[in-house]
Amino acid sequence: MKIIYTDALIVGGGLAGLRSAIAARDKGLDTIVLSMVPVKRSHSAAAQGGMQASLANSIMGEGDNEDVHFADTVKGSDWGCDQKVARMFVTTAPKAIRELAAWGVPWSRIGKGDRTVVMNGKQETITEREEAYGLINARDFGGTKKWRTCYTSDATGHTMLYAVANEALKRDVIIHDKKEAISIIHDHGVCYGVVVRDLINGELIAYVARGTMIATGGYGRIYKQSTNAIICKGIGTAIALETGIAELGNMEAVQFHPTPIVPSGILLTEGCRGDGGVLRDKDGYRFMPDYEPEKKELASRDVVSRRMIEHIRKGKGVKSPYGDHLWLDISILGREHIEKNLRDVQDIAISFNGIDPADEGEKGWMPVLPMQHYSMGGIRVKPTGESTTMQGLFCAGEAACWDLHGFNRLGGNSVSEAVVSGMIVGEYFAKYCQETHLNTNTSVIEGHLEAQVNYLQEILSYDGGLNIFDIKDEMRTIMQEKVGIFRNGDDLLDAVHRLEELLKKTKEITVESKSMGNNPGLNEAYRVPKMLKLALCAAKGALQRTESRGAHYREDYPKRDDMHWLKRTITTWRDPEDTLPTIHYEEIDIMEMELPPAFRGYGRKDSLIENPLSAQREAEIEEIKKTLDTVDRFTVQEALLEYELPGNLKHKNERVGVGYA
Amino acid sequence: MPENENYREIEITVFRYNPQDKESEPTFQTFTLTETPGMTLYIALIQIWSTMDHDLSFDFVCRAGICGSCSMVVNGRPRLACKTRTNEFEDGKITLLPLPAFKHIKDLSVDTGNWMNEMSKQLESWIHTQEETDLSRIEKPVDPEVADEVFELDRCIECGICLASCSTKIMRPDFVGAVGLNRVTRFSIDPHDQRTDEDFYELVGDENGVFGCMSLMGCEDHCPKNLPLQTRIAYMRRKMVKVK
Numbered sequence: 001m002k003i004i005y006t007d008a009l010i011v012g013g014g015l016a017g018l019r020s021a022i023a024a025r026d027k028g029l030d031t032i033v034l035s036m037v038p039v040k041r042s043h044s045a046a047a048q049g050g051m052q053a054s055l056a057n058s059i060m061g062e063g064d065n066e067d068v069h070f071a072d073t074v075k076g077s078d079w080g081c082d083q084k085v086a087r088m089f090v091t092t093a094p095k096a097i098r099e100l101a102a103w104g105v106p107w108s109r110i111g112k113g114d115r116t117v118v119m120n121g122k123q124e125t126i127t128e129r130e131e132a133y134g135l136i137n138a139r140d141f142g143g144t145k146k147w148r149t150c151y152t153s154d155a156t157g158h159t160m161l162y163a164v165a166n167e168a169l170k171r172d173v174i175i176h177d178k179k180e181a182i183s184i185i186h187d188h189g190v191c192y193g194v195v196v197r198d199l200i201n202g203e204l205i206a207y208v209a210r211g212t213m214i215a216t217g218g219y220g221r222i223y224k225q226s227t228n229a230i231i232c233k234g235i236g237t238a239i240a241l242e243t244g245i246a247e248l249g250n251m252e253a254v255q256f257h258p259t260p261i262v263p264s265g266i267l268l269t270e271g272c273r274g275d276g277g278v279l280r281d282k283d284g285y286r287f288m289p290d291y292e293p294e295k296k297e298l299a300s301r302d303v304v305s306r307r308m309i310e311h312i313r314k315g316k317g318v319k320s321p322y323g324d325h326l327w328l329d330i331s332i333l334g335r336e337h338i339e340k341n342l343r344d345v346q347d348i349a350i351s352f353n354g355i356d357p358a359d360e361g362e363k364g365w366m367p368v369l370p371m372q373h374y375s376m377g378g379i380r381v382k383p384t385g386e387s388t389t390m391q392g393l394f395c396a397g398e399a400a401c402w403d404l405h406g407f408n409r410l411g412g413n414s415v416s417e418a419v420v421s422g423m424i425v426g427e428y429f430a431k432y433c434q435e436t437h438l439n440t441n442t443s444v445i446e447g448h449l450e451a452q453v454n455y456l457q458e459i460l461s462y463d464g465g466l467n468i469f470d471i472k473d474e475m476r477t478i479m480q481e482k483v484g485i486f487r488n489g490d491d492l493l494d495a496v497h498r499l500e501e502l503l504k505k506t507k508e509i510t511v512e513s514k515s516m517g518n519n520p521g522l523n524e525a526y527r528v529p530k531m532l533k534l535a536l537c538a539a540k541g542a543l544q545r546t547e548s549r550g551a552h553y554r555e556d557y558p559k560r561d562d563m564h565w566l567k568r569t570i571t572t573w574r575d576p577e578d579t580l581p582t583i584h585y586e587e588i589d590i591m592e593m594e595l596p597p598a599f600r601g602y603g604r605k606d607s608l609i610e611n612p613l614s615a616q617r618e619a620e621i622e623e624i625k626k627t628l629d630t631v632d633r634f635t636v637q638e639a640l641l642e643y644e645l646p647g648n649l650k651h652k653n654e655r656v657g658v659g660y661a
Numbered sequence: 662m663p664e665n666e667n668y669r670e671i672e673i674t675v676f677r678y679n680p681q682d683k684e685s686e687p688t689f690q691t692f693t694l695t696e697t698p699g700m701t702l703y704i705a706l707i708q709i710w711s712t713m714d715h716d717l718s719f720d721f722v723c724r725a726g727i728c729g730s731c732s733m734v735v736n737g738r739p740r741l742a743c744k745t746r747t748n749e750f751e752d753g754k755i756t757l758l759p760l761p762a763f764k765h766i767k768d769l770s771v772d773t774g775n776w777m778n779e780m781s782k783q784l785e786s787w788i789h790t791q792e793e794t795d796l797s798r799i800e801k802p803v804d805p806e807v808a809d810e811v812f813e814l815d816r817c818i819e820c821g822i823c824l825a826s827c828s829t830k831i832m833r834p835d836f837v838g839a840v841g842l843n844r845v846t847r848f849s850i851d852p853h854d855q856r857t858d859e860d861f862y863e864l865v866g867d868e869n870g871v872f873g874c875m876s877l878m879g880c881e882d883h884c885p886k887n888l889p890l891q892t893r894i895a896y897m898r899r900k901m902v903k904v905k
Binding site: 037038039040041042043045046055094095097098099101102103104106107108109110111133134135136137152153155158159162163165166167169170175177178200201229230231263264266267321340344347348351352353469473511512513515517518519520521524648651652653654655656660 | 679681682698699701710711712715716717718720721722723724725726727728729730744746766767772773774775777778781782785786787788790792794796797798799800801802803804805808809811812815816818819848851853854
């Protein structure tokens with residue numbers, strides 16, 4: 001039996017995991033990162049458009065600061081987020097981007113004087129301030145008041161990931177790739193590590209550590225159509241669920257991005273619209289201003305995606321062998337802009353669709369349709385990143401429900417959360433690993449390891465004749481059709497029943513190769529039941545949530561219901577033999593909010609069931625402001641909502657022209 | 662999937678071998694499937710895996726030409742499988758081999774991660790500076806054109822295709838390849854990095870570095886990101902020749 005000991009163990013080698021590993025190494029801890037793939041191939045690399053941080057360098061970002069970023073994030077979340085966490089995030093984001101700049105991320109920089117941009121379909125000239133020359137530039141993104149999304153062309157995640165991975169290598173973080181964590185080792189509510197399957201030779205290994213972090217990303221691949229990489233199966237989230245102790249939060253909160261390309265589902269960045277691209281229908285008509293007069297194509301993703309489907313339902317979609325779609329037109333930005341700032345988009349459109357988006361007129365239009373993109377739900381953690389219910393188990397990035405995004409994440413806030421949570425949670429995690437002594441005995445570890453050996457052998461002994469790939473396809477189709485952008489009670493109930501049946505059927509399969517070694521068929525056989533459990537959490541959570549909030553939209557309950565549903569869905573899997581998750585709720589207290597619930601500024605105006613506490617808290621906030629002797633925004637903020645950050649992260653951020661104000 | 666009886670049949674021949682299995686013998690296996698519009702090797706191999714042979718091993722991650730996982734030899738040329746469309750091949754016959762120059766795992770799967778990590782460490786591919794960064798303060802300004810030049814070279818996705826196309830790599834197993842030389846060049850032009858030409862000479866001033874390249878430029882011909890490898894390697898070599 002192979003057991004590997006370390007101080008800090010991190011499962012997942014994307015931005016969140018690697019940045020946390022750096023935090024652990026900087027405290028002198030022996031640190032191992034486990035990854036299913038070479039870490040630089042993690043899905044963080046696929047983030048295209050950029051990272052939000054309120055630097056306010058560009059003239060179009062003038063006046064931006066933590067407060068504006070905070071308000072945008074809270075509204076984007078449809079008031080589902082934890083405002084304390086949002087505060088921690090917006091205060092750290094400028095530091096994260098400056099750290100990345102020092103580590104060599106070649107952020108696009110501000111040039112001298114005038115430049116031409118496209119806004120609302122028209123060319124405009126903007127003039128940058130002289131003192132901002134050479135500082136980090138930003139582009140516009142959906143749901144934001146200011147141009148705040150910093151970028152390296154449309155390969156932002158790639159350059160960020162390479163910089164962070166190389167910094168981890170510099171610090172001798174140990175990276176073990178082609179390793180998949182398949183269960184969590186725990187005893188009496190404390191996490192001691194994970195059981196890992198070596199994907200090269202099939203060997204099972206116990207990795208044992210003082211503290212364990214899950215940073216395995218989202219679970220988008222439970223959907224048939226997803227922009228996510230094929231590794232985004234949510235296995236890290238599922239093994240936390242399978243402990244029966246760790247809790248998942250808001251699993252029904254699933255984001256659909258407006259502009260993946262049809263039919264491959266490869267993402268075309270929100271930067272396309274941020275830079276001035278527009279959506280068109282079968283008549284070439286730009287329809288978004290009719291639905292969203294103020295934000296147009298740049299409302300939040302949940303709103304734009306719904307408006308697109310709404311427009312298709314009116315018969316305005318473009319017919320294709322793959323169903324109806326709409327057009328994304330960036331040709332109006334001009335070839336020079338596209339070949340500099342949207343070059344991966346151009347490469348994708350040419351390689352996969354034979355369309356050069358820089359070609360003028362409809363020749364350059366790209367077929368797009370909303371598809372699954374991001375998992376707001378995940379392992380429920382405290383602001384420190386530690387599981388609410390399991391000691392020593394931490395989680396960061398998309399895998400976590402920290403909860404920064406509530407029911408809808410803003411574009412540009414994902415890679416930003418990944419590195420920022422790597423800095424904050426990574427720091428708390430490292431501190432935990434420093435202060436904790438490993439306190440378990442070998443029999444506990446061996447017990448967990450043996451249980452997995454037995455489980456895999458049990459799978460190989462199944463002889464029901466069903467094909468696990470068929471079960472997976474059916475799950476993905478059910479999620480696509482019944483737990484999608486528009487949801488209703490009948491479909492969701494049907495989805496829960498059918499997913500439950502599918503979960504039972506995973507024991508009636510036959511795996512052809514009986515090898516415990518390198519066996520890709522066996523990989524799927526143990527992954528699909530885990531994916532089905534996550535799918536059930538999402539479907540059942542969606543069924544029970546009889547309101548519409550952010551990306552969760554119920555046609556039978558179209559209003560956001562702050563009276564009954566200002567709460568987080570918490571899901572557990574009490575017993576391994578259960579075929580359904582257990583759900584309870586965590587209240588979100590309006591009276592503790594810095595920004596009480598209101599209209600978001602986009603989406604439908606009449607679709608809100610207000611809670612009287614919102615007005616009460618609003619009045620209370622006004623009172624607090626009156627009693628304060630100052631208008632200093634930091635003092636006011638502290639009086640409304642207290643939050644903590646480790647080390648120097650709470651320091652004020654300097655900005656051009658305003659200093660530390 | 663659109664229905665059309667006029668779609669042609671294609672034949673995909675795949676190298677099969679599991680070096681970890683003593684009974685495994687290297688062999689080729691041919692799969693016949695119906696070509697659908699826009700089919701890529703990603704779509705084709707996933708279809709083979711999920712409907713014909715669950716034991717077939719290969720490496721896909723992003724399936725969008727961004728992550729560099731799926732490099733393999735397609736009818737004699739190293740390419741990213743996800744970006745290769747089957748309709749490029751007129752006779753409908755496609756032969757797939759694992760990427761050479763890396764440790765073979767099984768079938769079309771190879772181990773690139775460990776090699777790339779070792780290369781990154783050997784070439785110290787991170788910013789070297791004595792400056793302390795105060796994260797609260799405004800960042801150091803960078804000329805926008807210089808930032809763009811660094812970005813141009815930072816686009817490498819470590820797919821390994823340059824090494825699989827390289828004759829020097831066959832003769833010198835420790836050759837760092839275009840991926841390594843491009844990386845060093847990238848840091849040499851980054852204004853954050855304080856290393857001198859002498860420092861870079863220590864890293865690549867030998868025949869496993871910039872003097873090993875024979876300028877055959879298979880790397881540039883096949884690079885899926887169209888990196889300017891020829892001019893950048895020449896630039897680095899000129900700089901290194903001047904180091905005393």
